[in-house]
Amino acid sequence: MQEPLNASYPVLPLRDIVVFPHMIVPLFVGREKSVRALEEVMADDKQILLSSQIDPGIDDPDSDGIFKAGVLANVLQLLKLPDGTVKVLVEGQARVRITEYLENDNFFEARAEYLTEMPGDATTTEALLRSVGEEFSRYAKVKKNVPEEALTAV
Incomplete structure (x- = not known):
């Protein structure tokens, strides 16, 4: 863990997606x-x-219905649609842990601190990578519509 962030941030609860650092994702x-x-x-x-x-x-x-781990993100683009919804393009920057929610009736607002990755056991990581690769290969054989480039990359 790094030092806590001083500022508070608006929080956007997501229903069906997990955003990670460096991902660029459109959200409605x-x-x-x-x-x-x-x-x-x-x-x-x-x-x-x-x-x-x-x-x-x-x-x-x-606030109890939102996971404590999330990602701090930059808003790259925002477009208001005629039906009242908003399409937003976000880019994940860093993993964070919500430390406390602040009193705000208009939207969720919270303070957070950075989370850092802890390296795992090299042997276990290698075994997991090999296992995921084998499972993806089996999946590709069953689905038959997985591009050869994707299979090679995995």
Whole structure:
């Protein structure tokens, strides 16, 4: 872990996706709280904290319904659609852990600290990589529509 971040960030709960650092992902946002969080980000040119919901079926989660681990992200592009939803393009920057939620009725806002990767056992990692590669190869044989380049890359 690194030193805690001083600023607070608007939080965008995600239903069906996990964003990691260096991923660039389009998101469609329709919940009022989430749209307000994005408006705050665009007004102050700040980063946003993305974290998945524990139960994606809940329409209006509370702070206990959001995982504590997430990613700090930059908003690259924001487009308001005619139906009131917002399409936003985000790029994950760094893994973080939410340390506390702040009182805010307009949107979720939280403080966070950086998370760093801890290297695992080299032998176990190698075995897991080999196992995933073999499983993907079996999957590709069954599906038959996996490009040869993808199979070679894995």
